Amino acid sequence: MLKTYYNCPISDEPVHEVLPRDGDFVEFFCPTCGQFRISNKSITSMRRRSRSEREAMLTDARRDAQGGDGIPLIRDSHSHARKTDDQR
Numbered sequence: 001m002l003k004t005y006y007n008c009p010i011s012d013e014p015v016h017e018v019l020p021r022d023g024d025f026v027e028f029f030c031p032t033c034g035q036f037r038i039s040n041k042s043i044t045s046m047r048r049r050s051r052s053e054r055e056a057m058l059t060d061a062r063r064d065a066q067g068g069d070g071i072p073l074i075r076d077s078h079s080h081a082r083k084t085d086d087q088r
């Protein structure tokens with residue numbers, strides 16, 4: 001297989017998966033949403049959210065990416081419960 005197609009987790013249209021899911025996240029290039037990365041966990045949970053919620057998360061991730069490499073990374077923790085110390 002030369003290309004992998006997937007539905008955009010934000011706009012739900014067919015997009016090209018830029019990077020294989022070999023790590024914690026997948027990178028997509030969507031004609032509507034642009035280039036972004038999303039964690040594997042978030043891909044699943046995003047589908048239960050409304051379109052406007054998902055777009056808000058992408059907007060958030062874009063803002064966070066301004067100082068980094070410029071590619072937004074969507075993680076569930078953005079709009080979900082903040083990280084707590086319950087690990088220990």
Ligand SMILES: [Zn+2]
Binds near residue numbers: 011012013030034
């Ligand atoms: Zn999209």
